[in-house]
Amino acid sequence: MIQAHAVRLFTERGYDATTVTEVAEAAGVSPMTVYRHFPTKEDLVLVDQHGQLVAERIAASPAAHPLVRRIGGALIGSAATLTGDDLTTDKQFLLARLRLMISTPALRARHLDNQYAFQQAIVEALGDDDTDPDAAFHAQAAASACLAALHTALVRWAEDEGRTELPALIAKALAAAFGDDMVEGGPVAAGDQPRG
Amino acid sequence: MIQAHAVRLFTERGYDATTVTEVAEAAGVSPMTVYRHFPTKEDLVLVDQHGQLVAERIAASPAAHPLVRRIGGALIGSAATLTGDDLTTDKQFLLARLRLMISTPALRARHLDNQYAFQQAIVEALGDDDTDPDAAFHAQAAASACLAALHTALVRWAEDEGRTELPALIAKALAAAFGDDMVEGGPVAAGDQPRG
DNA sequence: ATCGCATTGATAGTTACTACCAGATTGGTA
């Protein structure tokens, strides 16, 4: 509720031009209550109810598959559940938040930090042996490239006002980056992940 | 001068526990002067004198080479000039800034935003045709993975107190992510960049 | 010596965020 008013006001007047007090007034609560639920002003846009289960999804995927296939499949699957057909309201809300995240420097920075933490979680979920530093480098690069593909797809999706299906966009971005045989539904390659 | 005092104080007392006013006092200037030179407190750590020439280096590299080879080579070359032998003072300063950037959330977020802007600059410097969206996806993933390798190498370097040579670390991270034939000095692969 | 001109400084104000404490609301129990 508070978050909905916040995103609306930020979109109408701009993020920096809107004070937390104004958000509180619009939501009919005190500024204290806002700070109680959202520790920082940025959280009013960045926090989302649907928690991140992607890391678990990756850990549950078959370890024999290549890294980008495991990560990419989890990303596509999560996007599909997130932007389902009967969730148009949530979809518009997600679009509004996304637009703010992309265009507002403070929000973009915090978002990228979250994404980086997510990347670390993915690398841990992959559960490769920590003893081999090469494997860690490997996983970092694969996770980073997958998240870059996700981000590129999200930006494209926002520019498109959500008309294109998000899972398809992610799959397209992954295919462009890694090759068609790497995305879910395609054939399983014999090799592992990005190697020229 | 101001920046040196800032990094020292942030390291000694912690970033959040140090006020800009204290930095100003240590440097013997007024807080206004600090804000004049460094618009935000974060800039006291993030701003560096040696500007980013890497994008130009990439643009100057042979376009026939694979993407990660072009980007990776530029990163290694820049790191080599940045941490040269007779720059021990700068090296210690860089290490101190790096430690702060890694451990302080606000600094890390701003740093990642800078890195993302850098990624966009790399993609533009690659100068692939903008008409093909697949090529854009492609370049984003390649640049992102290279920067992830760079970041992983930087973290390792900082943990190692700068004892290992930074260019070698970057080359190792790139080799682990993309294969030995992709880093500068290795053979030129016939293909392009990451494709399983 | 004086005139630009750039750098610095002081003052006052806005806003995000915190610490602390007081009242209200809710839900379970006798």
Add this chain to the structure above:
DNA sequence: TACCAATCTGGTAGTAACTATCAATGCGAT
């Protein structure tokens, strides 16, 4: 119904980052 505990909410006061505006200071050139 009456009561108690816990959680939610609100007010007050304070800190610190950052901004706008204007005054003072140094400094080289004519």
